[in-house]
Amino acid sequence: MAIDLHKYANPTRFLRIANAIFPWSIVTTVVLLATGLYLGLFVSPADYQQGETVRIMFVHVPAAWMAMSVYSMMAVSSAAGLIWKHPVADLSAKAAAPIGACFTFLALVTGSLWGQPMWGAYWVWDARLTSMLILLFLYLGYMAVWGSFEDQSKAAKAAAILVLIGAINIPIIKFSVDWWNTLHQPASVATMDGPKIHSSILTPLLIMGLGYTSLFVTIFIIRVRTEILGRRLRMLRVNQLQE
Template sequence: MISRLANPAQFMRVSGAVLPFLAGLAAVVLAVGLVWALVLAPPDYQQGESVRIMFIHVPAAWMALSVYLLMAVASAVALVWRHPLADVAAQAAAPIGAAFTFVCLATGSLWGRPMWGTWWVWDARLTSVLVLFFLYLGYIALVNAFDDASRGARAGALLAVVGVINLPIIKFSVDWWNTLHQPASVFRLGGPTIYISMLLPLLAMALGFALLFAALWLVRMRTALNERKLRALRLHRMAEPRSRPADAAPPGARPAVH
């Protein structure tokens, strides 16, 4: 299955067929999840209605981490097997992952204000996510910093693998730093005891986010493959012999390319 999909032409065919269903499913699940999170879920007995922020904050955090892991796996595949789709997959995932990471940080700040009394606390979890956001930014900047796209792809793939090896070390060091510098009684985001009435909308939102990611991921991969094909066609056109009289004709009146 995977190896069949691995062929770009095959991928375009299958992803084109899957995409409408995926997008529709994502829209439905997100709509259900939003109503559940914003209306049906009960307020928390301690945090009141502010707990509703959790339904986007926590799934966004899950997505931030899992998209980075996915990117690293795709990058490793790209490095080891030089697979033509793996680079595309990693690069297409990065901006979406960065967006989820940003949402996690922004909602964490908004949730932290009533809980902690300040917009930002160097809480272990938030700090780790902040470093993860920097890793995403570094990756995106690096991939786009080269005139030669394949060079950017390989540099980015290496950085993603280095980043994922470093991630547990960063997480450990930040947790450790946090326990040394803060009293343990500080309320932690994502920390309330989860009841089933809250767990279900949380999982619905998480599923919605995952489906949204999958749909956007396919769209961005298809875009990248289209643009790659476009570049190849344009190069091909430029490489044609100049002496042909048809070259003087306006575009659109071009003869066939053999």
């Protein structure tokens, strides 16, 4: 396992694999998002209580999943960056942060648009919503740390320390609906007894989830590639100046 990781820590090899995946990830993103949106918006039935507003869920729930998964991924790769000093690990956490922040923001906005007709308020201060808001602030703080250091390797370490401390928020978000009596409904897809929702809704939801993941992979590859090339460009310029 460790040997495998070291193999992928080489930026050139990473770029080669990423470039091979990239066209496929674009295709899967388009296909999955189109199918998911079509199934979610036109095929799946309207809810007997919520009516058509239930369709917001197909955008909202996968965004919230992604918000948490991206942060977890950043925490893991920051830890790898701190422990094994992988050059790609730091870059990948940096590249993932703005994407994760966008997913968090999307989840918050769609959630509040759904909350207005359902709960009668755009925002309620329950545990799930508040912890998601904290997650957004953590993403913003993380990006601010990257922006405030001139030395990139120092910025990487400082940001990694921050992201690892903030990782404590992830289980809090996940279990907030079980620990507190929240207005937000408890988990209904990933439960111990299997999914609690009907397949006509579950299928488009899962397709959307996969589509979001593949969207993330696509943007992520673009961003990491930009980071690696940018770093090489800087090295070239420094070398040129030295000659």
